[in-house]
Amino acid sequence: MPAMPNPLSRYKIELERTGYEQLDVYRYPDHDEVRVKTPNGEVLLVKLPTHRESMSIEEFKEHVVKAAKKKEKEK
Incomplete structure (x- = not known):
C-alpha cells in the first residue's frame, strides 16, 4: 500500500501551480509564516492570518x- 501524502503538501502543490514555490x-x-520563492526568483516571508490547515487551499493561495x-511592489 503506497504511503499517504501529507495533507499539507496539497497547499504546497497548489501554490506551485501559481508560479510561487513554498520553501x-x-x-x-496562532499562525504560520511561509517562505516563498516568487516567479522572478525573490524569496519572501509571508505571514498568514492563521495556520494553513485552518484556511481553504484557495484562501491560502490568494x-x-x-x-x-504587495511586498514585491514595496521594493
Whole structure:
C-alpha cells in the first residue's frame, strides 16, 4: 500500500501551480509564516492570518500571492 501524502503538501502543490514555490513553513502558536520563492526568483516571508490547515487551499493561495505581490511592489 503506497504511503499517504501529507495533507499539507496539497497547499504546497497548489501554490506551485501559481508560479510561487513554498520553501519553508514556520509554525507559531496562532499562525504560520511561509517562505516563498516568487516567479522572478525573490524569496519572501509571508505571514498568514492563521495556520494553513485552518484556511481553504484557495484562501491560502490568494493570501500568499496577494501578500507576495504587495511586498514585491514595496521594493
